[in-house]
Amino acid sequence: MRKFVFEPQLEGEYAWARIEFELCESQWREVGIEYLEEISIVSDDRNETAPSHAQLHLNGGDTDE
Incomplete structure (x- = not known):
């Protein structure tokens, strides 16, 4: 199992x-x-008051793995 955490970089x-x-x-x-x-x-959320899903758009940068 994997998870992603988004942290602001001050x-x-x-x-x-x-x-x-x-x-x-x-x-x-x-x-x-x-x-x-x-x-x-x-x-x-065209047909719902609460969205059933959200799509995250990531915009460029460097990758360290």
Whole structure:
């Protein structure tokens, strides 16, 4: 199982870091990081008051793995 954490970067070239974690032996371990200029979340709620899904758009940066 994997999860992504988005952390704001207060200093530096990029505004956000997307950190990827993997569950290994009951512990979350960092397996990758990508620095992003911006993130935006787009939802499609045409027929619902609460969106059933959201799509995350990631806009460029550097990747460290």
